[in-house]
Amino acid sequence: MNARHSVAILGAGKIGRGIARLLEKSGHYDVVVADASAEALAQLAAETPVATRALDVRDQAAVASLLADRQSAVSQSVVSACPFDCNTAIARAALHAGASYFDLTEDVATTAAIRLVAADAIEGQVFMPQCGLAPGYIGILARDLCRRFERLERVTMRVGALPLYPTNMLKYNLTWSTDGLINEYCNPCEAIRDRRRVLLEPLEGLEHFALDGVDYEAFNTSGGLGTLCETLEGEVVDLDYKTVRYEGHRYLMAFLLRGLQFSERRSMLKEVMEAAIPCTHQDVVLAFCTVTGWRQGRYEQISDARKIYHGEIHGLAASSIQITTASSLCTVLDLHRHGRLAQGLPERRGFVRQEDVSLDEFLANPFAEPFAAATPVRTPMPRRLEVSA
Numbered sequence: 001m002n003a004r005h006s007v008a009i010l011g012a013g014k015i016g017r018g019i020a021r022l023l024e025k026s027g028h029y030d031v032v033v034a035d036a037s038a039e040a041l042a043q044l045a046a047e048t049p050v051a052t053r054a055l056d057v058r059d060q061a062a063v064a065s066l067l068a069d070r071q072s073a074v075s076q077s078v079v080s081a082c083p084f085d086c087n088t089a090i091a092r093a094a095l096h097a098g099a100s101y102f103d104l105t106e107d108v109a110t111t112a113a114i115r116l117v118a119a120d121a122i123e124g125q126v127f128m129p130q131c132g133l134a135p136g137y138i139g140i141l142a143r144d145l146c147r148r149f150e151r152l153e154r155v156t157m158r159v160g161a162l163p164l165y166p167t168n169m170l171k172y173n174l175t176w177s178t179d180g181l182i183n184e185y186c187n188p189c190e191a192i193r194d195r196r197r198v199l200l201e202p203l204e205g206l207e208h209f210a211l212d213g214v215d216y217e218a219f220n221t222s223g224g225l226g227t228l229c230e231t232l233e234g235e236v237v238d239l240d241y242k243t244v245r246y247e248g249h250r251y252l253m254a255f256l257l258r259g260l261q262f263s264e265r266r267s268m269l270k271e272v273m274e275a276a277i278p279c280t281h282q283d284v285v286l287a288f289c290t291v292t293g294w295r296q297g298r299y300e301q302i303s304d305a306r307k308i309y310h311g312e313i314h315g316l317a318a319s320s321i322q323i324t325t326a327s328s329l330c331t332v333l334d335l336h337r338h339g340r341l342a343q344g345l346p347e348r349r350g351f352v353r354q355e356d357v358s359l360d361e362f363l364a365n366p367f368a369e370p371f372a373a374a375t376p377v378r379t380p381m382p383r384r385l386e387v388s389a
Helices: 014-027 038-047 060-067 082-097 107-119 137-146 176-184 228-234 249-259 266-276 318-339 361-362 366-373
Strands: 003-009 029-037 051-054 078-082 100-103 126-128 151-163 191-193 197-199 207-211 214-220 238-246 283-295 298-311 309-315 316-318 382-385
Touching: 003 014, 003 060, 014 029, 014 038, 014 309, 014 318, 014 366, 029 038, 029 060, 038 051, 060 082, 078 082, 078 309, 078 318, 082 100, 082 107, 082 126, 082 176, 100 107, 100 318, 107 126, 126 318, 126 366, 137 283, 137 298, 137 361, 151 214, 151 228, 176 249, 176 266, 191 228, 207 238, 214 249, 228 238, 238 249, 283 318, 298 318, 298 366, 309 318, 316 318, 318 361, 318 366, 361 366
Parallel strands: 003 029, 003 078, 029 051, 078 100, 100 126, 151 238, 309 382
Antiparallel strands: 151 283, 191 197, 191 238, 207 214, 214 238, 283 298, 309 316
């Protein structure tokens, strides 16, 4: 497979720049990045030698024009690193261009809309939303653990991107999309209870646990399960996803969202949070999954807990959420380049769920090195991420 795969990345923010750098440095991809921000594109161009295009990602005609310019490529994909409310239109543009589509959305309604678009895909064309950390990698991990049991009882998924040095009252720093964060804290949360799909309230289900000598809390948030509720309904008794934070965070967020009713004024909350909570590159991702059930007649539990620290992407400083999210998307995109995603689909086309990806294949891919190499670490150790050509 000598031909370079053509990729249009829409969005030149932190994650988009990370994806572009990983793909370009691998030597297997012909990358163009589009964004309306000249400043963001200039920063990207100064860091990574990829083509750039000034373009309003919300203008479906402009996106279609960009993709039409690249239709001569042997194979083409579109990656949306944009806010979730841009993604359905981008997916439609990808459909008409014959390009496969990947995004990072956590929004349940957006994923449902993209699934409808995927129904009209042509042979070899796949649509795979939710390709980040959670949803994304955590669903691949959970499904792999489930396959080790003959009968399932409970699946719990706990994920958090946390500052290494929390100093404010929220014990939190902004590390990715503020819109996405607020969305997760405000929207209904899917789960399975007694083998039936249900909706739970966000910020509820508060629990406390300790891991690696650190005390955490976890609570319901929206979107992290991806499509696992659909996949495991009737098979597992209980299934849920919760976001991990340092203790005390949930109480203050509940005060803001409910006590002060910021859940009804999300744009104002975004403005307040971005003015008051600093960003940081010094963070750690915790991905923790536990499955309980029966194996060979015995009631057993298997857990997988990994920490991934901030470090570098080919020499550039990167947060752990930037590393994990960009790496996860690049991994499934690379599996698509090798023809590993469409082969399991009827007619080799359409919608791909995260949990349909083999964990072994995922971890064996060079882009997934941060996940494969992750181990419980007591002392924060910055790490370097390199992907060989």
